[in-house]
Amino acid sequence: MSFIEDLWGLRFFDHFGSKTKAFSGSFLHAVSDSMMKSSCESSDREDCRDDAAAFNLKFVAIASILIAGIVGVAIPLIGKHRRFLKTDGSLFVATKAFAAGVILATGFVHMLSGGSEALDNPCLPEFPWSKFPFPGFFAMVASLLTLLLDFVGTQYYERKQGLTRATEEQGRVRSVDEDSDSGIVPVLEIKDRNVKVFGEEEGGGMHIVGMHAHAAHHRHNHPHGQHACEGHVKEAGHEHGQGLGHGHSHGFSDGDEESGVRHVVVSQVLELGIVSHSIIIGISLGVSHSPCTIRPLIAALSFHQFFEGFALGGCISQAQFKTQSATLMACFFALTTPVGISIGTAAASVYNPNSPGALIVEGILDSMSAGILVYMALVDLIAADFLSKRMSCNFRLQVVSYLMLFLGAGLMSLLAIWA
Numbered sequence: 122m123s124f125i126e127d128l129w130g131l132r133f134f135d136h137f138g139s140k141t142k143a144f145s146g147s148f149l150h151a152v153s154d155s156m157m158k159s160s161c162e163s164s165d166r167e168d169c170r171d172d173a174a175a176f177n178l179k180f181v182a183i184a185s186i187l188i189a190g191i192v193g194v195a196i197p198l199i200g201k202h203r204r205f206l207k208t209d210g211s212l213f214v215a216t217k218a219f220a221a222g223v224i225l226a227t228g229f230v231h232m233l234s235g236g237s238e239a240l241d242n243p244c245l246p247e248f249p250w251s252k253f254p255f256p257g258f259f260a261m262v263a264s265l266l267t268l269l270l271d272f273v274g275t276q277y278y279e280r281k282q283g284l285t286r287a288t289e290e291q292g293r294v295r296s297v298d299e300d301s302d303s304g305i306v307p308v309l310e311i312k313d314r315n316v317k318v319f320g321e322e323e324g325g326g327m328h329i330v331g332m333h334a335h336a337a338h339h340r341h342n343h344p345h346g347q348h349a350c351e352g353h354v355k356e357a358g359h360e361h362g363q364g365l366g367h368g369h370s371h372g373f374s375d376g377d378e379e380s381g382v383r384h385v386v387v388s389q390v391l392e393l394g395i396v397s398h399s400i401i402i403g404i405s406l407g408v409s410h411s412p413c414t415i416r417p418l419i420a421a422l423s424f425h426q427f428f429e430g431f432a433l434g435g436c437i438s439q440a441q442f443k444t445q446s447a448t449l450m451a452c453f454f455a456l457t458t459p460v461g462i463s464i465g466t467a468a469a470s471v472y473n474p475n476s477p478g479a480l481i482v483e484g485i486l487d488s489m490s491a492g493i494l495v496y497m498a499l500v501d502l503i504a505a506d507f508l509s510k511r512m513s514c515n516f517r518l519q520v521v522s523y524l525m526l527f528l529g530a531g532l533m534s535l536l537a538i539w540a
Contacts, residue, residue: 189427228492402422507523
């Protein structure tokens with residue numbers, strides 16, 4: 122009897138496997154057929170087409186977007202040496218909340234809707250593009266892959282930091298042994314390792330990478346309520362107090378190192394998300410022949426580039442990269458959209474943005490960019506600041522930050538009317 126049941130099970134799996142192969146074959150065949158079609162109807166405004174005027178406007182767009190990106194990313198990097206723009210200042214936190222709103226609206230309102238418009242185009246065949254919500258699916262996959270990249274990157278840098286710390290400790294121990302042999306007994310510094318936990322930043326901020334950071338934060342023996350805020354204020358005063366005769370070091374603690382690791386990963390993943398959609402936006406503008414399409418895009422993209430640059434520059438500044446690395450990342454961000462416009466302009470004569478293949482590629486990349494930007498905005502920018510102890514202990518900062526967040530998201534959403 123069991124032998125017959127085993128044969129029946131094998132027959133079921135063979136049937137299921139053949140069905141799966143047939144479906145995957147028909148799916149790939151439909152996708153390849155849809156990409157082989159020559160062209161769809163042009164969505165560009167033919168009544169406003171002017172190649173010469175559009176060409177000149179593209180140079181204006183390159184200059185405007187390049188300047189906006191450079192200024193946006195440079196303000197936090199240069200301002201960290203100025204008192205009113207320090208990364209731990211209230212002005213920086215409020216402006217970063219505005220920038221986070223801009224990035225969130227870019228993901229939801231601009232990129233995801235752009236991906237849906239491309240993949241829902243009637244030019245594409247009904248199967249498979251109308252049979253499944255691909256834009257949301259690709260956005261979800263990109264968000265999960267970003268989470269995985271975020272987690273793996275954090276683990277890698279933590280392990281690398283741990284090896285460096287272990288090497289330094291071995292050097293200290295060797296130095297202590299040599300001093301002991303010479304009759305000198307050094308006084309070793311004892312760090313309070315209960316000051317911070319993984320995921321908690323300077324000022325009480327918390328980056329959420331997996332649930333273990335959140336759980337560790339709550340397991341930590343911090344006082345709650347008003348006492349927690351009082352302790353936070355006292356701790357801040359202790360850090361900045363001078364002339365009190367303290368003999369201990371004010372260098373980086375273990376928590377500061379872990380916070381630095383998180384900022385390194387956040388800045389790199391955020392730049393990846395921004396760069397991926399900036400190239401697409403730049404090419405889309407570059408291939409356009411319509412001044413009526415390009416003019417509103419110049420203002421919208423300059424605004425968008427400035428505040429994305431500010432958010433990225435803030436993360437780079439908090440990560441405390443070396444000057445050369447920070448400059449390289451800033452330049453790479455600032456040049457991405459102008460380079461995309463240049464590529465689109467050069468390919469405008471041969472590239473057809475309304476071909477099925479171009480629509481499919483654009484739709485997939487737009488949707489994935491949306492998933493990356495939404496993840497970064499919610500997890501690494503908004504949650505990190507709005508769930509911090511500093512925010513919960515400062516009512517005025519809460520009100521201003523929430524207003525700036527909604528204002529940034531609202532203004533960027535409003536730009537969707539024109540771009």
